[in-house]
Amino acid sequence: MRSILASALIALAATPTLAAQCGNDGSGFAAWKQAFAQEAAAAGVGQAGLNALANAQYSTSTIRADRNQTGVRYALDDFIRIRLGSLDSFASQMRRERDRNASFYANLERAYGVPAGILLAIHGMETGFGRTMGSTPVVDSITTVAYDCRRSDFFTPHAIAALVLVDRGGLSPNQQGAAHGEMGHTQFLPGNALRYGVDADGNGRVDLYSVADSLASTANFLRQKGWQPGQPFQEGTANFRVLNDWNAATVYQQAIALSAARLQ
Incomplete structure (x- = not known):
């Protein structure tokens, strides 16, 4: 299936005269939105999406976060202590989440070959099992960093x-x-989300704020990146290398694998 991401790039490349001018502060955001609306329409965005773009606000909190990134520089033990508390306590949380709907995770593993422990570790590490999914409107934040000259492409x-x-x-x-x-x-x-998203709950749309869709999409992402069903996933294995596509920080990958192993 051809990805919308690739299609968008092709469409944007085909309309260079419409290219929106990036900026380094919010002063040009309104003008950028007007030009970007033409690019978006050329890439197939419909009226609802264009309306969302028109109402988007420049996100100063996004720019502040972007400028203050330092990367993950902790040793593994410190990362686990700060991010998870301990492997045992985190594994207990994972176990409780799994046991609420064990058949769901079993079905995901049958469909995609990704163990429940990997998916639960990612879910817990990313958002505390859905408790903290962010506080900035997605359209605001993603259009702000698309407008910002640092990584507009x-x-x-x-x-x-x-x-x-x-x-x-x-x-x-x-x-x-x-x-x-x-x-x-x-x-x-x-x-x-568009490339790997799965409508696991069958409601006709991919919604990453649905647990079912989100975890099925995560399993699909890993499988499409090369996850090998039934094979080990600890450091040094092919499956561990797939975790680099999820997060490039080695300690993050290690924490996922170690946490998943505790669940088994």
């Missing part, structure tokens, strides 16, 4: 994807997410 297709999600009913115009447009229970960027 990277975020522009994700901004298009967010507007397509609004069109499709998978994202409300005011739905909140993380600082850079990450959305839902496991914090997908909008382009990845």
Whole structure:
């Protein structure tokens, strides 16, 4: 299936005269939105998405977060202590979540080959099992970083994807997410939501704020990135390397694998 992300890039490349001018502060955001609306329409965004774009606000909190990024620099033990408390306590939380709907996780593993422990570890580490999914409107944050000159090329297709999600009913115009447009229970960027999203609850749309859709989409993402069903996932294995596609920080990958092993 051809991804909307690739289609958006092709459409944008085909209309260079419409290219919106990036900026380094909020002063040019309104003008950028007007130009970007033409790019979005050319890439297939409909009226609902264009309305969401028109109402988007420049997010100073997003820019502040973007400028203050320092990366993950903790040793593994410190990362686990700060992020999880301890492996045992985190595994207990994972076990409680799994036991609420054990058949759901079993079905996901049968369908995608990804164990419950991996999915639960990601869910818990990303949003505390859905308790903290972000406080910035996704359309605001993703259009802000698409407009910002630092990484406009990277975020522009994700901004298009967010507007397509609004069109499709998978994202409300005011739905909140993380600082850079990450959305839902496991914090997908909008382009990845369109590329790997799964309608697991069968309601006709991919909604990453649904636990079922979000975890099925996460399993699908990992499988499409090369996850090998039934194979080990500890450090040094092929499956562990797949976790790099989820998060590039080695300690993050290690924490996922170690937590998942505690659940077994």
